Amino acid sequence: xxxxxxxxxxxxxxxxxxxxxxxxxxxxxxxxxxxxxxxxxxxxxxxxxxxxxxxxxxxxxxxxxxxxxxxxxxxxxxxxxxxxxxxxxxxxxxxxxxxxxxxxxxxxxxxxx
Numbered sequence: 001x002x003x004x005x006x007x008x009x010x011x012x013x014x015x016x017x018x019x020x021x022x023x024x025x026x027x028x029x030x031x032x033x034x035x036x037x038x039x040x041x042x043x044x045x046x047x048x049x050x051x052x053x054x055x056x057x058x059x060x061x062x063x064x065x066x067x068x069x070x071x072x073x074x075x076x077x078x079x080x081x082x083x084x085x086x087x088x089x090x091x092x093x094x095x096x097x098x099x100x101x102x103x104x105x106x107x108x109x110x111x112x113x
Contacts, residue, residue, distance in 0.1 A: 017109055031098075038094035044087025052080025 055076030 048084025
């Protein structure tokens with residue numbers, strides 16, 4: 001009998017929690033958009049070192065005769081580093097955002113008990 005009562009009590013608490021969350025004036029992000037941006041960040045995180053490595057291989061594989069070629073290769077390396085940093089920022093922001101929201105909701109629910 002206590003299992004049935006515990007289940008109904010847990011269901012009532014869950015309903016009260018959902019109602020409380022629905023009443024909060026917080027804007028919600030779409031999960032699909034956040035997941036897509038986290039994947040974009042992961043792709044940029046992989047693409048950045050590839051671009052930087054390509055710049056290195058181009059610069060080390062040939063005898064640089066023109067200053068413009070050398071500047072292009074340096075720019076390519078810096079672009080790779082920049083893409084990597086942007087990808088890391090996107091990935092961390094959108095992957096950790098969901099985890100931190102879950103942690104915050106759990107902390108609020110624990111405090112209300």
